[in-house]
Amino acid sequence: MNSLTKNYDAIIIGGGHNGLTAAAYLAKAGRRVLVLEQRHLVGGAAVTEEIYPGFKYTVYSYVVSLLPPRIIQELQLPKHGLHVMPLEGAFTPMEDGNYIASYSDEDDTLAEIRRHSKRDADIFPVFNIMMYDLARAVKPILTMIPPDPANPGLEGLRTLRDLGGHLKSLGKEKFHWLTKIMTMSAYDFLREWFETDVLIATQAQIGVIGTFLGPKSPGTAYVLLHYYMGELDGASSTWGSQRGGTGGVSEAIAGAARSFGAEILCNAPVKQVIIKNGQAIGIALENGDEIVGKTIVSGCDPKVTFRTLVDEKELPSDLVDAIDKFKYRGSSGKVNLALDGLPTFPAMKDKALIRGMQEICPSVDYLERAYDDAKYGGFSKRPFMGCIIPSTVDPTMAPPGKHVMSIFVQYASYDMPAHGDRDQQREAFGNAVIDSLVEFAPNIKNLILHKQVITPWDIEQTVGITEGNISHGELMLDQLFFMRPIPGWAKYRTPVRNYYQCGSGTHPGGGITGTPGRMAAAEILKDGN
Amino acid sequence: MRLTPFHARTSELCDVYNWSLWCNWLLADMYAPDHIQEYFAIRTACAVFDVSPIPKYHIHGPDAVRFLNRIVTQDVLHCAVGQVLYTPWCDDDGKIMDDGILARLDGQSFRLTAGDPWLYWLEDNSVGLDVVIEDVTELGVLALQGPNSRHLLKTLTDTDLDQLRYFHILKTELAGIPVEVSRTGYTGDLGYEIWVEPPQAVQLWDVLLEAGEAYQLIPFGDYALEMARIEAGLLLADVDFYSSKKVVYEFEKSSPLELGLGWSVKLDKEHFIGQKALQQEHARVPSWGTMGLEVDLNSLEAIYAGFGMPLYLPHEAWNEAVPVYSGGHQIGKATSGMWSPILKKYIAIARLKPQFTRPGTHVDMEVTIDAQHKLAQTTVVKMPFFDPARKKSLGQE
């Protein structure tokens, strides 16, 4: 720690996966880079920790998808430990004891759907093609540098022209579908295709992940499309789990950054960005140390980037105003279990599905009620849950014969109900999760050796993300593209010269994609920094 | 994976365990170690194929005629009871979605078969029409094909099958089992398809196979069928064309006019889905034509000779598209082909630019040996390659 070079080309605040990605790209381009992480380990919301001896928890996140092959290749991530195994399909138990499953093989999935509806089985491949097609139509938009329509500049005008040309080239039918999917609810959108409630539920749950919205709230159809986007980058049509836990992805990116010469310093919380004459010149650590850097990059969420790290007087008032209006609404919690054996789902006829994802979303109403339960504060009494048991395929996660279960839970709001304290609420939340799970896997209660419960508030406390939203702000239409995080400042820059942003709060948004980090690095290099 | 109603019998006979899937139904590729024997049975005696997986829809009700006339490109209005039509159907843009056969069972009742299941498409397009659409795919179907097929069937029924014309259907009993018999098939030979309710399927199989012993009847699988259908010039979905609803890119789609199916598109009938687009396409000449190719064996032999090899001929049908050239420029693609054992010709089905579709035109087809691309000379010919008179003729006049 004492061997710190005193003078850096770039200092990255926050060692989350986007900060690390930006660091890796800047270091690769020959810059002297320092990453500062407040915690004892890098990864931000993508970390793995051994909270209970012998069992590895992917504490805050759960599955890996969406990481583009381009980044994997450019940063040579497999060399640094990236090892993602696809999940064996998904299983959704229903309240009547029936179930629906999906597999990586389309024929198997269709056979499953056919058990519920012939019509839906027939239309499913057509639906998939349409979604793929729409994702293809949106994809170029996501990688354009968002222009500011109010003040586009020559480059921005060119981008707008390209965008117009692109939209025109889609043809009317596809354009209309696109405008529909941007504005509809996942339920309404899916109902135009399918009649089977549980099938709609399994698709609609994708559309509510990371938002504080229900499947019947407009805007959720777009989030569904966001997922399909991951498929475009080659074969990764299914979600996977990283060997040794999701933290391994962060470790791999950190390893890549180090291999290009970046320095990474943990236990080094940053207090603020030092600004002189409207220009960032370094950072001050909580311990009082100051480090000089030509470029400062924040991998934190927008509120931290603009309101915590920078003094208000350095920023135009409309930006401050807009950042204060930025919506976070963390909606998901996590429950991690150490299990004495494998849980049994009586509805699960194909036992191989225990190696896949178990999705507790038995009906559209179940999802919608989970949302209604939590939207006035508190958490769902019967929440939507996405479970994986990575130890079924990865022996490094738990001792032989034992298992870890990683449960993504929605909805848990950041706001507490008017009465009650945080600890009580966390306890009640954890109990609601287990009780709801027991409805579908009765033996699980007796298997629990240890339980870790995490609410959005806990994520904020530990990881530092405002309101505990792991996407750094809701993925809603008014917070996307040239409006992410806010109109006018969507190009990774800030009003402070040499101060940049690269977190999931920037375009194109959340998920373990590395794309904001990569694009921010490209912009920084373009500015000659 | 689903099993057809004949599976109890076909699985016993399939000695080589060579199966594949069609719409997730298990289907025998071949029964004996050599599929050529199965092929020759189709052309010289008779053979039976379990065609049950084919998606089938029973469509009935007062508006059934109007409904079907709207969906398919053929003229359903003038389809007589007992008549069967081959027909493609298209999307709004006139691109082919699928094809199948449509049998008029009585005034208001039809059965449509398809390559892929289309229940949603049929339902969505029946809005406002008084028609019932039922998926009856579980119905058992056997294709009895070959010169001996009529003789064999006649031993099982009193109905005068001699008078059952090509592409017609009738109700009868075979050894007491109620069935429908249509004079249809996918081999281009004399042949029948027998439609039976699943509970009687095995019984039907047994009586047919027993009676068939005298007529050299054997079961045949997909490999032999593939060969027969290429000789007959019959296109196969997902090989010679793709359904417009199952592909993403424009270039993967095709219209029935481009596929040489113009004869089955009644452009002037009242209205059907895709009509406007097809009328426009018809007026401006389609971008492609579909024709047969005959490979010049001398030219092919010379290519092999260059590698020090004797002439090699594909005795199994191939269905990976290869480019077709003229004067060094690519002018199309051949989508499936094989050595025809009965014609003693190397034949292929090809999609060509319109100026190259005249029979007798010489074009070059790519042949790959040791990862090296060579061009074999071919001649454009009309399809079908093989078209025996017995396919359509009536029995003992």
Added chain:
Amino acid sequence: MSAQNEHPNKYDVIVVGGGHNGLVAAGYLAKAGRSVLVLEKRDLVGGAAVTEEFYPGFKFSSLADGAGHLLSEVVTDLNLSQHGFQILPTDPLILSLLPDGNHLAIWHDVNRTIQEITKFSSVDAHAYPKFIEWMYKISRIVAEMNRMTPPDLPEVGLRDLKGLFSFISPVRGLGWKHITQVVRILPMSIADLLNEWFQSDIVKGAIAASAVNNISSGPQESNGTAYNFLYNWSGSNTGLFRSSGQVKGGMGALTQALAKSAISLGADILTNTEVIRINIQDGKATGVTLANGEQILAKTVISAADMRTTFLKLVDPYYLEPKFVRNVNYLKYHGTMARVHFALGRLPIFWGLNGGSEQLIKGHVQIAPTVTYIQQAYDPVKYGAYSKQPYLDIQIPTLTDSSIAPEGKHIMSVTVKYLPYKLSQGNWDELRDTIAKFVINILSDYAPDFGQCVQNYNVITPLDLEKVYNLPEGNPVHGEMTLNQFMWMRPIPGYAQYRAPIDGLYLCSAATHPGGGVTGINGRNASRQILEDLK
């Protein structure tokens, strides 16, 4: 209507449906010299804008109330004042009643409203005039958008660009860089929008209620309610987010004036005349067939009916492209409102209002104390149930217009939200009294003697909206006013230019751009498009 039994069997234009938009279109086309016939299935014209005498002497505005959104050009172009149309002003616009007896009034006069808001939050009182100024300007953009024929995106023509520039001009005053704020606001929910401006739940509730009129979902989760808020504002005659005033003689007087105007311009109107088919030959509209079998010819047919009725009933769907039929089939209607009308022996006394209460309750009286209250009124609808604590929008028109009830008596009309069209249990015909009773119960909380004032009541359920007023799924605006059904997507993507996919067939109902409300804009825009095409 003037029952004309003798009519020619050939017209230039036939309008199917005598709702206000159909009548407006008829008026404009007749004025342009075309021979026009309007055909209405009911025994009176007006559609959702009618006055009906459910009890002798009591004249109720059955569905629509308040004509504050009618485009002023329509009034002048069609000379409506001459035909008896008159708006009686009302103030305040809104009186929001609170369970604790308190209340918040929104007045025409911004300063007076600021004083009111100060009772609840001085910060909000400070924010209110800025909010009004800012949003008013944005609402002007929406007003300009409403008047244009939507572009057929993604194809943008030169004319569309001109149109775009014209509607950007009102916000120039805001400063060019605020344009993006407009784009940002459109897809938001009204709750989010108001959270950015105000702190007091009561202030937010009073304003948010205006955003869910004509929309079926709640203020909190429905992105697009901010747009609907601006839409309602764009046509408002007060310059504020809620219009005011009522039509003298009830809403029917407006449509009667429209009918008289159309007749004076040469149009024929037939009531009790149901159209069962819009005739089509060789892909062109040729006229209509009536229920009695009679055929009337016209080269141009305008449907003022909703899309499902037009394309799945009146037109033989046989002729339509599958993707078009599919879109019609999946239009979102989702009606969620009912109306309860009371004939009152005397005026009830609202206990929270000290002296001058009659003045305070002349406008819209809202039972929608907070955003959460409105949202919770909606939540059960998702599961096919309804809340016993609905959002009520109340009018007592007799306070302003004594001509519509016997002397000394009063009328109270209540819009009740939200009630699902599709009930998971029970059916609407059996629930009429239940609905009336719980409305009476709620009102008794605010006016304890209300029960004794009620002489009679009439309930119009979501099902009645469909069966009596021909509004499928009980949606008075012929399809939800959500972003996926707006501008170039209204009524059907690719068909927002008032032309149906059949030559000679046009659309002018609330299902078309810009949407619902008694604006007359749809009819006016459609007639403009028709006259242009006929050139």
